[in-house]
Every structure is written in C-alpha cells, then in structure tokens.
Amino acid sequence: MFTTRSCAKLCSKLGKSLGLRKVHVLPDFTQNSYNVRRGNYSVLQDSHIDFFQEIVGEERVIMDETDLNRYNIDWYNQVRGKSKIVIKPKTTEEVSQILSFCNDQRLAVCPQGGNTCVSGGSVPVFDEIVLSSDLMNKIISLDETSGVLVCQAGCILENLNNFVADKKLLLPLDLGSKGSCHIGGNVSTNAGGLRLLRYGSLHGSVLGLEIVKADGEVLDCLSTLKKDNTGYHLHHLFIGSEGTLGFVTKVAIHCPPQSKAISLAFLGAPSYENVLKTFKRAKNELGEILSAVEVIDTPSMDTLNDHLQITPPIGKHEFYLLLETKGSDEEHDQQKLNKFLESVLSENLISDGAIASEPGKYHAMWAIRERLPEAFLHDGYVYNYDLTIPLEYYFKLVADVRQHVGTEATRVFGFGHLGDGNIHLQVSTKEFNKAMKKRIDTFLFNKVKELNGSISAEHGMGFLKAGYLSSIKNESSFKLMKSLKALMDPNGILNPYKVLEN
C-alpha cells in the first residue's frame, strides 16, 4: 500500500532517519501489541531474495536490520512490523515481475510510499515484503495547456508542486507531509489535506492511473483526459483502497492554475460559537476566493509552544482560525478580505487577527498549522483520530473525550479542516496503553456512529481501524468490498491485515 499521513508536518529529514526523530522508545512489535494472527503466507527464503536481487540488483534490496527500521515503523510510532526485506523497483515492469513472483510464491507484500500514514497502513504487520516506491520518482510529462501532470507514483508531493510551479500551476492537494509523502500514496489513501475546500477530492482531480495488479498484470488506465466516459471508470477503484487492490505505479493528475493573489488570515476567537459564525460569514462574503479554512484549539497551540517554542502571531485565544483566499485580482481580494475582517472584528466575532500575503510570512503562518502533529509526538504517545462529524459537535466531542479519559491523558486536543467538516482529535499520553486505546476507540466510534459521521475522513482504515470496518459498514457494502478484494487479489497478498481484515 502507498499511504500518506495527510495532516501532519513531516520534515523530510525526520522522515528519512529514525535517528533524527524524537523517538525515545521504539514501539513494540504490532504482533505483540495487537490480537492479530499471521496469514498463511510463505516465509522469505534465500531463493526469493536471489530472485528479487536479479530483478532490481543487490543495491536496491535492503536487508540490513537498522536500515529496515524506517520501513517497519510508522512515523507516529504506533505500529512496528518485522519485515526482513525492502525492494525498491524503478519501473512498472519491475513491479510487475516482483508482484507476479510474490503472487505465485504466496509471499505477502506491503506497498509503501513515503511511509507517512497515521493509520498504520504503510508498514508491515508481520514479515510482509516491503515494496517501496522510493525510486519511482520520475516526472513523465506536463501538458501546460491542460495542466495535466503524469508521473511515477514515488514522486514526492512537494517536488511535484515545485515542478509545476514553474509553469504557474499547482498540485490540487497540499498536506503537512508534503516533504515526504508520495503521490501514489496520496492517491491510494485518497488524501484530503489543506486544499480540498477549493479543489475537491482526488476522485475529481486524478484523471488516470497505471496500476500493477496482485498477479503482476499491468492495468493501464492512465487517461489524461478531463472527460472520458468510455466504459467503467476503473481508476476510481484504486483511489482510497490503500494498496489492497493494486500497486499504483503512475498517476495522471489535473493541476489547476496558480492564483495571482494569495492571503492568509490568522484569527483569534473567544469561543467556538464565534468560530462557526465567522466561518459562515466567510463562506458568504469571500465566496469563490475562499480557499482554506482551518481551526486550532488552545491545547493544540500550547503543545506547539511547549515543545517547539512556536507561538501564534496574535497572542493567546480560545480558538484560532486560518482563512486563506486565492484569487485573480489582488485589489479585489484585499477589498473583500478587509471588508469581511472589519465586520467580524467590529461585531467581536473575532478578537484579533494577522494577515500574511508575502510568501515568507504566508509559509511561516501555515507552518504553525502544519507542525502541530510533530509537536504532539513530544508528549509521548498520540492516539490520533480523523473524524467527519457535524461542525457543531467538533469541540463538544473534544470536551467529552477529555472527560472520558480523565487524568490518564496528558492532553486532549482538536484541530482540523473546518471547511470540510473534518476534525483531527488527538489524545496524548506518556506511553502507549492498549486498554486506553480500546477505551477511546469505543467511546469515540460510538459517538461518531450516533452522529452519522465517519471514523476516517481522510486517513484511511490502515491497520489500526481495519477491525472496525465490518461494524460500521452495512452488510451488503462490506460483502461487496470483500468480493472486490477476492476478484483483484485472490491470494490476498496485497497489504494484508489492512482496510478489510484485522
């Protein structure tokens, strides 16, 4: 599976080396922490290794135990696999040969992109072979007129964004993990992130994919057309299926034009009620130029201050609201934004605010939002939840969870994509506690069910939530998912223990 952590700042350096991570204790092996049984897969033999080395060369087969750590452990230190081998193909053909062989040999495979998943979806659970897209990082083409970019799945999101920026385009998604996450992982998890409000989901932006099926067959659905209604729309099957139905090797994605004018307002509000009123007003008054709306609570900001010494640009407030505008006329946009800010300030909906338009300040202000998860990790262990619930329940739920977990938690905090109805609710403790996880899971997932919400808005089911799928889906949907898995991967070698089964 390619997966990505959608909403956390993952500095490339941190992502690349465990040594640089703020990790005091390596997490326990998943097979010890969780009640999960190894599937009936083959165990890696020397003859298998010989085959892999023949396909990609010795230097692209990683087997050193220390080197393996960063492929076995997720960035959030939640899960830890025991894979003995990482293979790094460069081409679709190599992926095809490897998967065909693994399928014949009944060897389980864990597809991995930038390993930035926070649902435990991107690392092995047992000894699955890690099939990494690290070296599948070629940009294939960019059509400047249509804005369609075609690239290999292992391209890092930020690199792609920089590449298309030269042509005054941008990627339609932006994540805190952009410095590490791979576009193939973004697609496989249907990553959301900071630009969804403006540019919509990947189901709208991804025009085509090339996928290698579990049996090694290459499925070429790499259309670059904005409109193409010929036959079934196959590539959508692989958007959000977390590498369990196929290994994404190439992506065709529509890149919208950059806006000429961009502003980011960082606002402080005395209550969540005022945050909601301000948001409603922004939608109405800023209309088509409103491009992102994020909310952060005080405990989140405190964590950032405590561990990374980052403070908001406007002093302390109960809630912080980030409002971004993107438009084609700076003067018009400024007029709209100023008029809006004057009205919400004069009515005391917000208490204070700062605006950044100059790139340096703009990026620094966004970094406050993006570095939150990095700060949380310093508390110890973080139980992270990614929920879609009605907006009015956002921080009521945070308060409920705070009460529910009591003093056992270091902190309970919430932040997230207000514009999309998606909150990231986090609980930090000094160290992982299985009972605590179960307790929060049960409490929260029941609440989300009551509210007709989603227990995974954008992070996917991965390993950590896979066990809940059968209980949140109706029987017919779950059965069809199982049938699709059986059709696409009859031997179940692709990313086992994830999404559907645990």
Next chain:
Amino acid sequence: MFTTRSCAKLCSKLGKSLGLRKVHVLPDFTQNSYNVRRGNYSVLQDSHIDFFQEIVGEERVIMDETDLNRYNIDWYNQVRGKSKIVIKPKTTEEVSQILSFCNDQRLAVCPQGGNTCVSGGSVPVFDEIVLSSDLMNKIISLDETSGVLVCQAGCILENLNNFVADKKLLLPLDLGSKGSCHIGGNVSTNAGGLRLLRYGSLHGSVLGLEIVKADGEVLDCLSTLKKDNTGYHLHHLFIGSEGTLGFVTKVAIHCPPQSKAISLAFLGAPSYENVLKTFKRAKNELGEILSAVEVIDTPSMDTLNDHLQITPPIGKHEFYLLLETKGSDEEHDQQKLNKFLESVLSENLISDGAIASEPGKYHAMWAIRERLPEAFLHDGYVYNYDLTIPLEYYFKLVADVRQHVGTEATRVFGFGHLGDGNIHLQVSTKEFNKAMKKRIDTFLFNKVKELNGSISAEHGMGFLKAGYLSSIKNESSFKLMKSLKALMDPNGILNPYKVLEN
C-alpha cells in the same frame, strides 16, 4: 440503465410525447438496423406480468403499444426497441423485488430515466423489460449547511435545481435536457454539461448512492459526507457504468452555493484561432469567476435559424463564444469582465459581443446554446459524436469530416464545451444510412485514436458505441471491465448490449 442526453435541449413536452416531436418517420427497429443477436433471455410470459402487477399495481405497468413507443425509441430517433412492458416502481423495495424476480427468471432489463440518452443507452434493443424511474421522484432531504441533497433517482434535474434554489444553492451540473433527464441517469452516465468547468465531474460531487444490484440486493452507499475514507469507495463503480452494474435508486449530491453575481457574454469571433486566444485570455484574466465556456460554429447557428428562427444577438460571425462568470461581488466581477472584453475587442480577437446579467436575458441567451440539438433534428437524421480531443483540432476535425462525407451530408457542424476539451460534432442527413454511419464512425474514431482522445467524452457508450469499446481499451482494462460485470451481474440481465457488448 439510467441515461441522459447531456447536451441537448429537451423540452419536457417534446420528451413526453412522440406525437409532439418533429418526427416524420419512426426509426427502424434496432434489431433490423444493426447486426446484433438477442441474448439467451426468457421471453415475457403472462405469469411474469402477473407478478409485476402484484408488486406495483396494474396502473404502473404499461403495456399499450402506443404508450410504449416513447420508452422504446430514443429522443434522437436513432434506435428502437421492442419492449412489451414498462414497469414504474416508486420505492427501492419495489425495484429490489422486480430485479430479484427478473434475475431468477433470466429476464433482461433496461433501466430508464428520462430517456434522454443520445448513445442509444436508455432504450431496449430487443424486448428487455423497461424499468423506469419516472415515479421515483421524491426529494428526501436537503442539509442547508452542508449543501447535501438526498433524493430518489427519478427526480428531474431541473426540479431539483429549482428546489435547492430556494436555499440559495444550485445543482453542480446543468444540461440542455434538464427538463426531462433524471438525476439517476445523470449519475449513471457521469453526465458532464455546462457547469463542469466550475464544479467538476460527478465523481467529485456525488457523495453517496443507493443501488439495487442485479440480484435485487440493496447496496446502501448513501453517505452524505464530504470526506469519508472508510473502505472501498464503492459508489464510484456506478458513476458512468450506464446501468449495467446496478440500478441507482437514491443519490446524495453536494450542491454548491449560488453566486451573487452572474453574467453571460455572447461573443462573435472571426476565426477559431481567435476563439482559442480569447479563451486563454479569459482563463488568465477572469480566473476563479470564469464558470462556463462554450463554442458554436456558423453551420450550427444556421440550423438554429433555419428551423427554429433563432438568431444570435450579435449578427453573423464565423464562431460564437459563450463565456459565463459567477462571483460573489457584482462590482468586482463587472470590472474584471469589462477589462477583459475591452482588451479582446481592442485587439480584434473578437468582433462583437453582448452581455446578459438580468435573469430573463441570461436564460434566453443560454437557450441559444441549449436548443441546438433540437434544431438539428429538423434536418432529418443526425449522426452525433461527443469527443474529447485537443482544442486545436476541434474545427479542423469538423472540416475533415465535412470533406470526408462530401455532398451526402446535409450539414456537418460542431459546438461544445471548449472549457473542458469536449466537442459535439454532428452530421445531418435526410434519413439514416447504415453505410454512412459506419463511414463516419471509422473515419472519426481513427482520428480520435491518433489524437489520444475519447470517443465518448460525456455521453457514454450506450448501444451505439458499445461495439468499439474492446478496440479502444487495452486488453487488461477491458478484461477487468468484463470481470466486474460478471461479478455484479452474473446473468447479464442489466442493460444488455450496452457499454461492453454489442
């Protein structure tokens, strides 16, 4: 199958009664015009009819030969089935019982929405039972905050748009056939239309579906959440699969807010080169307020004038360009539009223009574009093509086809969604000629293949293009489509002879 004709004005009255259509001669039966063999399905028996009448009541089972015509013949008079029965369920439960029975009895079924498909996808080919969504027209809910509308599949698009308009929302799609087409058909064909440039495809807007599978099982994927990454994204399977994988019964769709200011510019240009230059300039200068871009050539406009006595508001030009803007500030939008128009006029990119902002004039101006297909039909028979090709080839292809068909054609014309790279190329003749169709098909589809385009941008494969699917898709994609069909509909009862097979 629910299908819709995406880009033609279909007045409700015309759609409802063959007698009011400008039809001189009823088309020949499809089984006579085309080389197609009836599948091994059961033939309708009295016992079947008894069963259907028991489920829905006698009055909702249509068997009168004259009444059946409008369900057996498509609006474009291209194809004609021989169904003996139309059933009109009102509920999902009724659809489920009917399909379960048909599946057991091996009775072939043709799902039908507003019967506005122009690819011959919405009418039977032989004697399939027509399962009509005519009476499944209930609006279930509208969440004003999130903009999510839930309704039955047989709701007419225009009715839905009027309903949400009261709450200052709009449907994210608009088609010439809005007065007749059903939302279930729109979803099943992934209809494009006039608003796609601004609001994207239905894969982005449709949040959930309820579907009845071929075996009668109800598949509830009716999520109303903007973000929900729990398990496989099943509902996308049914978007664009033209009723061959399931019968859509309910739709949850995101409705964006209405814009406060709307303008439509109707421009005349002396050459297609200038049209393209003007379009490029519009994208750059109008940016986020540009909401639709349509092009019409002179022969199209002549047809409108000849048959419906409609003339453009700006005299005669080689090409006409419709540019729509939608924004949140009338003054700002006017400034942007005026500045843009002054520059393209002063540089002689366009020769003349008219602007409509007042609703009456705005709708009248749009009607010129929307009524084109209605006018074409008066020429006799229309061979209609719906292509995605690179913009620069649009009218070169029209000219090539004109030369290719020579004097046998009454007219060859082109119009379409310039903003999405999608042209509707039409050839009219006095009456249908099988050899002529083959000749144009072969010529055009080869050209489209050379240009890496699509032979169906938004209309779907239906019956008329189904025979070409295996040659335009690569083997692995086609094989997977076949496998999905076999998984979802093992007896092949749903909309046979369409999409995959012919």
